[in-house]
Amino acid sequence: MRNFKIFICLLVCAAVLVVNAKMTDFLYPYNEMRVVVHKIQTADYDTLIIGNSHGQCGIDPVALEQFGGMHAINAASGNEFVIDAYYLVRLAAQSADLKTVIYEIDSAYWMLDEAENCELVKVYHEFPPSKLKFRYFQDKILKSDFRTVPFEWYLYRNYLGRIDSLREMKSSDAYKNYSIEPFRSPVQLMQENGFIAIQRFEEDAPKADTSMTWHRENVKEKHLKNFKRLVDFCRENEIQLVCIMTPVPEVTFSKDQPFSEDSIAYFTALCESYDVPFHSYLTDGRDGITHDLADYDDYDGHMYFDSAYSFSAVLAIDLPKLIENGKL
Amino acid sequence: MGLNSFLFVLFVVISLFIYYVIPKKLQWIWLLVISYVYYITNSRGLVVFIASTTLTTWYAGLTLEKTEENKKRRLIVALTLLFNFGILAVLKYTNFLIVNINDLFHTSILQFSWALPLGISFYTFQSMGYLLDICWKRTAAEKNLFRFALFVSFFPQILQGPIGRYSRLAHQLYEEHSFDPGRFERGFQRILWGFFKKMVIADNALYFVNPLFKEYQTYDGVALFATVFYAIQLYMDFSGGIDVVIGIADLFGVTMDENFRQPYFAVSITDFWHRWHITLGTWMKDYVFYPISLSKWMGRFGKWSKKTFGKQTGRALPICVANVIVFLIVGIWHGAAWKYIAYGLYNGFIIGLSGLLAPQYREMRKKLKITKDTRWFYVFQIVRTFVLVLISFFFDMGNGFKDALIMIRNCFTKFEPSQLLEIDVGTVAASFKAPTAILVIAIGCIIVFIVSVLKERGVDVAGRIRSANFAVRILVYVIILMLLPLVGQAPLSSGGFIYAQF
Numbered sequence: 001m002r003n004f005k006i007f008i009c010l011l012v013c014a015a016v017l018v019v020n021a022k023m024t025d026f027l028y029p030y031n032e033m034r035v036v037v038h039k040i041q042t043a044d045y046d047t048l049i050i051g052n053s054h055g056q057c058g059i060d061p062v063a064l065e066q067f068g069g070m071h072a073i074n075a076a077s078g079n080e081f082v083i084d085a086y087y088l089v090r091l092a093a094q095s096a097d098l099k100t101v102i103y104e105i106d107s108a109y110w111m112l113d114e115a116e117n118c119e120l121v122k123v124y125h126e127f128p129p130s131k132l133k134f135r136y137f138q139d140k141i142l143k144s145d146f147r148t149v150p151f152e153w154y155l156y157r158n159y160l161g162r163i164d165s166l167r168e169m170k171s172s173d174a175y176k177n178y179s180i181e182p183f184r185s186p187v188q189l190m191q192e193n194g195f196i197a198i199q200r201f202e203e204d205a206p207k208a209d210t211s212m213t214w215h216r217e218n219v220k221e222k223h224l225k226n227f228k229r230l231v232d233f234c235r236e237n238e239i240q241l242v243c244i245m246t247p248v249p250e251v252t253f254s255k256d257q258p259f260s261e262d263s264i265a266y267f268t269a270l271c272e273s274y275d276v277p278f279h280s281y282l283t284d285g286r287d288g289i290t291h292d293l294a295d296y297d298d299y300d301g302h303m304y305f306d307s308a309y310s311f312s313a314v315l316a317i318d319l320p321k322l323i324e325n326g327k328l
Numbered sequence: 329m330g331l332n333s334f335l336f337v338l339f340v341v342i343s344l345f346i347y348y349v350i351p352k353k354l355q356w357i358w359l360l361v362i363s364y365v366y367y368i369t370n371s372r373g374l375v376v377f378i379a380s381t382t383l384t385t386w387y388a389g390l391t392l393e394k395t396e397e398n399k400k401r402r403l404i405v406a407l408t409l410l411f412n413f414g415i416l417a418v419l420k421y422t423n424f425l426i427v428n429i430n431d432l433f434h435t436s437i438l439q440f441s442w443a444l445p446l447g448i449s450f451y452t453f454q455s456m457g458y459l460l461d462i463c464w465k466r467t468a469a470e471k472n473l474f475r476f477a478l479f480v481s482f483f484p485q486i487l488q489g490p491i492g493r494y495s496r497l498a499h500q501l502y503e504e505h506s507f508d509p510g511r512f513e514r515g516f517q518r519i520l521w522g523f524f525k526k527m528v529i530a531d532n533a534l535y536f537v538n539p540l541f542k543e544y545q546t547y548d549g550v551a552l553f554a555t556v557f558y559a560i561q562l563y564m565d566f567s568g569g570i571d572v573v574i575g576i577a578d579l580f581g582v583t584m585d586e587n588f589r590q591p592y593f594a595v596s597i598t599d600f601w602h603r604w605h606i607t608l609g610t611w612m613k614d615y616v617f618y619p620i621s622l623s624k625w626m627g628r629f630g631k632w633s634k635k636t637f638g639k640q641t642g643r644a645l646p647i648c649v650a651n652v653i654v655f656l657i658v659g660i661w662h663g664a665a666w667k668y669i670a671y672g673l674y675n676g677f678i679i680g681l682s683g684l685l686a687p688q689y690r691e692m693r694k695k696l697k698i699t700k701d702t703r704w705f706y707v708f709q710i711v712r713t714f715v716l717v718l719i720s721f722f723f724d725m726g727n728g729f730k731d732a733l734i735m736i737r738n739c740f741t742k743f744e745p746s747q748l749l750e751i752d753v754g755t756v757a758a759s760f761k762a763p764t765a766i767l768v769i770a771i772g773c774i775i776v777f778i779v780s781v782l783k784e785r786g787v788d789v790a791g792r793i794r795s796a797n798f799a800v801r802i803l804v805y806v807i808i809l810m811l812l813p814l815v816g817q818a819p820l821s822s823g824g825f826i827y828a829q830f
Contacts, residue, residue: 002509005798012802016809029757116818117755145824146334147527147813154813156757217441 017150024152027159028125029118030169030182036075036194037126038178040088041095047072048092049194050085051104058246058303059104060312061193068316074194076104079119081112082226087136088123089230093237094132100240100319103230107245107263111218116145118156125152189305197305198297214263224270231274240323243271245280247311248301250291253282268327277322281311288314329369331487331572332523332824339366344579352504359501359580360474363483367446374445377419378481381412385455386476389462389469405463409456416452419444424664447486449661453611455480458494460615467495475502484576488569488827490587490607497584505581510794513801515578517790520808522571526825527816529772530564532765533557534820535753541725544735549744551735555718558725560773562826563591566605569825590780595709597678597716608661612654620650640687648680655679662724667732671723678716754817768815 040048047070049059055076064070075088085103092098114120124140127133147154159166174181183190189197234241245267253260264280271278281289288310293299295307303311322328329336343362347355368375388408395401423439430437458479461467470476479498540547540554547554567588577584587606594600601609620626626646634642652673659672682689698705719736726732753765760768782789793804 008798008802012806016806020813115755116820118757142335142338143329143333145332145819146337147816147818149334151813154758154816155755155818157814158757158759 020151020153026163026166026170027153027156029156029159029166030175031122032180032183032190032194032196033077033122033126035178035180035183035190036073036077037088037091037123039073039192039194040075040092041128043073043096045071045073045092045096046099047102048089048098048100049074049076049102049104050080050088051076051102052080052106052109053078054106054246054248054301054303055102055104056194057188057196057198057297057305058301058308058311059102059315060195060197060305060308062191062195063309063312064316066316067313068319070100070316070319072102072193074191074196076194077122079109079114080123081109081114082223082230083114083140084123086226086230086233087127087132087139089239090132090233091127093233093239098237098239100242100323101234102315102319103241103243105243105245105267107214107267108212110220110223111212111215113220114140114144116148116155120144120148121152121155195308197308198302200304200306214260216262216266219266227270228274231276241276242319242322243267243276243278244315245282246301247281247284247289247291247303249293249296249299250283251293252299252301253291272326275326277326279318279322279328281315286314329366330819330824331569332526332819340576340579347505347580348507352506355504356475356478356502359482360478363478363481363486366483367481367486371443371446374443377415377445377448378451379477381415381452381455382477382480383473384408384411385459385480386470386473389459389476390471392459392462393469401463405459408459412452412456416448419448421660421664447488450489450491451480451486453608454491457491457611457615461494470494470498478502482577482582484573484580485584488566488573488825489605490570490573490585491611492585492607497582500582503581508581511578511581513794514790515575516805517793518571518575518578520575520805521790522568522573522575523812523816524772524808525564525568525571525776527568527812529769529776530561530568531817531819532753532760532769532772532815533561533564535765535817536748536751536762537561537725538820539751541727541735544727544731544738547747548738549742550747551738551742553745553748554735555721555725555739557769558721559592559714559718560769562721562724563588564772564776565826569827590784592714592717593710593780593784594713594717595706596682596713597675598682600713600717601675601679608658612658616657617650617654620653621647626650641684644684644686648684651680651683652676667723667726667729670729670732671720674720674723758818 039045047061047064049055049061049072053076056074056078059072059074059076061070061072061074064072073092075092080088089098089101092101121141124133124136127136141148153159169175169182173179180190180192183196187199187201189199191197231241233239245264264282268278268280283291285291290303290307290310296303318328329339339362343358347358350358364375367378371378385408388404392401392404395404419442426437426439429435458467462469470479475498478501479492479494482492482497482501485492536557537554540550540557544551544554570587574584574586585607589603589606591600591604594603626649629649630642630646633645636642637645653676655672655676656669657672658675659669662668662671693700722732722735723729726735748766749762751762753760753762779789793801796804
């Protein structure tokens with residue numbers, strides 16, 4: 001009888017795990033990272049762009065190719081922390097002949113802990129089952145709330161109310177073929193290379209202001225550790241790592257935000273200590289680089305598509321000098 | 329490695345498996361190993377502090393036992409207390425001192441930025457309690473350093489207590505334990521119950537507590553709700569964490585002291601502190617209150633106060649003073665800020681004054697013909713005590729002393745409950761609207777209330793469930809387990825539990 005009860009307990013545990021795994025799979029929303037990770041594994045490229053939303057909509061791979069001859073995938077994304085960027089590079093190195101990594105540094109993220117929400121698993125979830133994903137799991141998910149493992153769906157449980165649309169999406173050709181169409185709206189157009197082109201509008205939409213104050217003492221130790229791992233990995237695999245900070249509106253730089261003289265100094269010193277080329281475009285005033293708020297979607301520094309194209313052209317020309325000299 | 333992390337779950341599962349597989353005489357060694365592994369994983373180099381407390385206390389205990397001369401014994405105790413409480417004081421309160429010196433004398437002394445060793449408040453009190461027990465010959469000294477190290481560092485309790493007593497805890501840690509399915513289920517139940525209180529109730533309430541206190545000027549019409557939500561959050565979080573700790577210890581065959589006994593059913597503030605953080609209260613009673621009350625200087629003070637104020641007041645005044653001192657220490661224990669000291673003194677003065685004014689209170693009840701044993705009087709006492717506790721929480725959670733007073737004033741001058749509806753509860757893609765969250769909290773509280781009432785009447789609710797049909801038990805456990813992801817909130821900070829900061 002006791003063995004029977006143990007058997008039933010184990011069966012119930014297994015059933016709970018299986019049902020919840022299915023729920024996780026089913027409820028997980030289709031987001032642009034699915035497309036990006038698929039591209040990383042299947043496309044032909046030699047340059048990977050990592051970082052956050054500024055990089056996602058600020059660095060246009062088309063311009064990099066036209067002006068620098070680079071074939072790039074843009075894998076930058078909001079809430080992509082250093083650990084996520086590190087694993088994206090490792091996945092790319094496994095899948096393609098990766099020569100260059102352009103890391104767009106947003107100093108705000110270096111002061112933050114990863115929040116326990118759906119963004120926590122945004123990159124991790126899309127990785128194919130593999131040894132790499134297991135290591136990613138050990139590094140990131142193991143230390144998170146225990147529900148994230150058997151009940152990952154709890155991070156996006158609001159989708160329980162959208163089962164019909166989820167079912168429709170997951171059975172569509174767009175989902176199966178990793179289409180970018182679901183991520184193209186009048187406001188933002190995702191490109192095949194991962195770049196998000198933010199469109200201009202005639203009417204005066206209020207600019208979003210998501211300010212955060214920069215304090216170098218608040219930089220988290222774990223982000224520094226993961227950055228070192230990224231640097232070491234690139235070095236060991238002969239991948240050229242280049243770090244940049246993308247331009248921001250002049251009015252943003254004048255506030256005491258993550259885009260400031262001190263943050264530039266901090267990351268300059270950090271990259272120099274690892275012999276990694278670094279340049280801050282935060283206040284770079286050369287032709288092609290705009291700091292006019294009218295050329296941005298918000299105060300935070302998300303460029304409109306044309307501003308991004310111009311900036312990326314400058315970046316493409318700068319990169320060889322930056323790599324050779326370590327700075328401009 | 330917080331109590332709610334997956335890594336901790338794996339750690340406990342693997343530790344348990346090995347614990348019951350290895351020869352029983354090695355079980356306590358394995359417990360010591362995993363306790364230190366847990367400690368080092370969380371605190372790294374700060375392990376030197378718990379190690380030094382362990383070594384000094386163990387050595388002092390042994391020396392004390394061999395020494396009969398009173399003067400020498402007092403010196404050993406004094407030096408060990410000074411050393412260990414000194415470490416706690418320096419690490420926890422230096423910056424508080426610096427801030428106040430800077431404010432008073434307009435200096436700019438730099439503060440230190442150092443991390444607190446994990447569980448320092450808990451293991452220091454626990455070790456010093458052991459030392460004083462040896463001093464007062466209540467227990468024999470542990471001769472084995474490693475066994476004593478296990479008593480100090482036992483991993484389930486290191487994060488947030490309960491503060492254990494050597495006489496009750498130690499022998500269980502060193503005993504041999506066989507796997508007991510009934511006990512295992514009891515432990516599992518307790519853990520599940522703890523996470524239910526923490527994740528479903530406390531973590532939802534936190535989304536109201538944070539804005540209502542931090543932005544109290546914006547949410548000035550719901551100050552009363554702020555303290556009610558905090559009362560819910562604090563109790564569910566702290567007691568939930570203790571449930572998890574006690575449940576884990578149970579899995580290893582160790583019974584820890586209870587730390588809560590339906591505190592919001594208390595009939596007085598004194599009763600509240602017999603029900604809330606019980607192990608801290610009893611520690612203060614045994615190692616601070618009684619020594620102060622029975623000390624020579626308190627005796628002299630008692631004689632003087634009897635002469636000056638008469639027999640009744642003279643007898644009550646020393647106890648009043650002792651209570652104020654105890655609760656001053658309780659306030660300081662909670663944190664390095666004036667608001668915690670205010671919190672402690674608030675409780676101390678209420679308890680002290682209630683003792684001093686007990687005869688007058690009895691007179692008033694007699695005149696108003698109020699019978700103590702009636703139900704309505706019992707309910708009145710509970711409500712009165714709860715209101716007093718709610719007021720104290722303004723000081724505990726408020727941004728500062730002045731802000732707490734403003735919030736208390738707002739309770740009487742403004743009332744706009746619709747302000748609550750502006751609050752979103754939860755994270756992106758997993759959030760609730762305020763009414764839904766309030767419903768979840770309310771239903772959770774009702775469940776806890778029913779269980780509490782049954783426990784107050786002596787009903788062993790967990791035992792009743794364990795004796796139910798096997799299928800029913802499985803169903804109950806699966807339902808509670810599924811509630812954790814369905815309506816529980818994700819932690820806002822790593823580590824998860826409030827009292828882990830001590």
